[in-house]
Every structure is written in C-alpha cells, then in structure tokens.
Amino acid sequence: xxxxxxxxxSSFDLSVPNAQMLADGYGVxxxxxxxxxxxxxxxxxxxxxxxxxxxxxxxxxxxGSFTLNPGDRLLIPPNTQYEVACLSEIGAYxxxxxxxx
Numbered sequence: 001x002x003x004x005x006x007x008x009x010s011s012f013d014l015s016v017p018n019a020q021m022l023a024d025g026y027g028v029x030x031x032x033x034x035x036x037x038x039x040x041x042x043x044x045x046x047x048x049x050x051x052x053x054x055x056x057x058x059x060x061x062x063x064g065s066f067t068l069n070p071g072d073r074l075l076i077p078p079n080t081q082y083e084v085a086c087l088s089e090i091g092a093y094x095x096x097x098x099x100x101x
Contacts, residue, residue, distance in 0.1 A: 001063040006071025017051040026097025039085035047099040048076040055092030
C-alpha cells in the first residue's frame, strides 16, 4: 500500500478525486462510515484506490498502518487484506476506486 497525501489540506477541492480516479481507470463508489464504527475487514480483488473526503480513517494491512486525513489517497495492490476504521467523531466519507480485472 502507498499513501499519497494532499499537499495542503486547507485547499482540498472535492471535485478532484472523482475526476482523477475516473481518469486513472478506476470504477468509483462513495462510502460513508459512521462515527467511531467498528473496523471493516476487506480483501482487494483488483487494484484499489481509497480517497478520503471527510473525517479520519485508520487503515491497517500487511504493508503497514496508515492514518488518512481529508485529501489523502491510499493505493492498494490486488489481493491485499486490510481493515478500515473511522477515527472521527463526525464519521467519514470516502471514494473507493477499483480497476477492472
């Protein structure tokens, strides 16, 4: 997994992630997570891109643990098992892109 941080959180433009993920060849879905929700375990079947729009997430996998803030993007290789948990009191909202295959 590889974390790409948005260079300046205060200038994060919500229109960028969806357009960028589509341009990168991902099919995109939006996911809300309730505040302080239980971790969700996932195994990627294809290459994935998780882009956080609101809140704060913890993502743990074999490749390490990451804390994502608004604007952060995590690239996840195929066949990777990981957990996603919301750390935020306001919940979280993210886009998940999956490449066909």
